[in-house]
């Protein structure tokens with residue numbers, strides 16, 4: 001075979017590989033390391049059974065779904081949030097549909113902002129189950145309001161719940177994990193911990209803070225390879241997060257019941273979270289297109305990312321000011337055009 005032909009063949013293969021990659025990326029709903037782990041990595045049902053998993057924000061949305069999927073894997077569950085009756089509802093459904101018995105699920109009411117209660121809560125878990133294998137820092141609140149109109153109290157509340165509450169609980173659990181030289185600290189930050197979007201300055205700040213904190217903690221724990229610090233960054237997911245989002249004042253939430261069909265289902269999001277937990281990934285992005293593409297642009301091509309974000313941001317603010325849901329309107333167009 002001539003050298004020329006060989007070169008042509010090689011070039012063709014490279015082109016083919018590129019096209020395959022591109023198609024994979026267009027269909028991706030998570031970063032490529034995560035999707036590789038889903039395909040070739042360890043399975044949650046091999047890795048997570050018999051573990052004691054403490055989930056905050058378990059009364060709704062992602063935390064609630066996580067409780068359901070974990071209860072099928074045969075773990076011991078600790079469910080925390082403020083609303084006890086909602087936690088009881090979640091526990092009942094776990095028992096109906098999962099493989100657990102009543103004694104495998106502990107309901108532990110917890111307010112992330114009441115930091116003086118976190119030590120006692122941690123003791124209660126250890127007393128009940130003797131160990132904590134995985135802490136899932138999931139509880140949180142979002143925000144929908146323009147900076148100029150927003151009270152500083154709103155920013156304070158977002159930091160208190162999302163950031164300081166999470167840091168405080170983690171610091172209570174950490175000594176126990178260090179003593180055992182093992183454990184997983186899984187924190188649901190957000191794609192908004194990596195990129196930025198208008199109407200959520202305080203939320204973005206709290207999630208960027210979490211990213212900075214846990215990325216630093218991971219380095220400090222490098223001498224404990226058995227302790228895994230993992231950040232989960234979801235894009236838009238169907239849940240009550242927008243309904244519960246704070247607005248210009250701390251006392252007012254959006255109460256929005258806008259269409260969520262353009263968002264990822266909560267079951268798919270949690271499925272990928274479990275893959276991440278089983279494979280000890282450090283940071284994962286869980287989002288449909290075009291959100292995933294935006295994250296890649298922000299990470300690797302910031303100049304382009306700014307140009308696009310400014311364009312989309314203007315439209316988002318305009319929608320918000322007109323009282324339309326900030327996102328759903330242009331996703332209607334996106335959906336009809338491209339799906």
Ligand SMILES: NC(=O)c1ccc[n+]([C@@H]2O[C@H](COP(=O)([O-])OP(=O)(O)OC[C@H]3O[C@@H](n4cnc5c(N)ncnc54)[C@H](OP(=O)(O)O)[C@@H]3O)[C@@H](O)[C@H]2O)c1
Pocket residue numbers: 056057058059060061062063080081082083084086110111112113138139140141142161188189190191233234235236237238239240241242244
């Ligand atoms: N859905 C999304 O699009 C999305 C995207 C990226 C990141 N996230 C993150 O995912 C996490 C879960 O949100 P979600 O989408 O499932 O929203 P959700 O349906 O509103 O659930 C939020 C959970 O947090 C709990 N929580 C709120 N304030 C709390 C406090 N002070 N103390 C203790 N628990 C508190 C709530 O329980 P109680 O009210 O009973 O306390 C609830 O269980 C959040 O950290 C959110 O930032 C969500």
Ligand SMILES: *[C@@H]1O[C@H](CO)[C@@H](O)[C@H](O)[C@H]1NC(C)=O
Pocket residue numbers: 114116117120
């Ligand atoms: C905070 O938690 C402590 C201990 O559980 C409790 O005694 C106290 O009433 C709580 N504070 C608030 C403001 O809920």
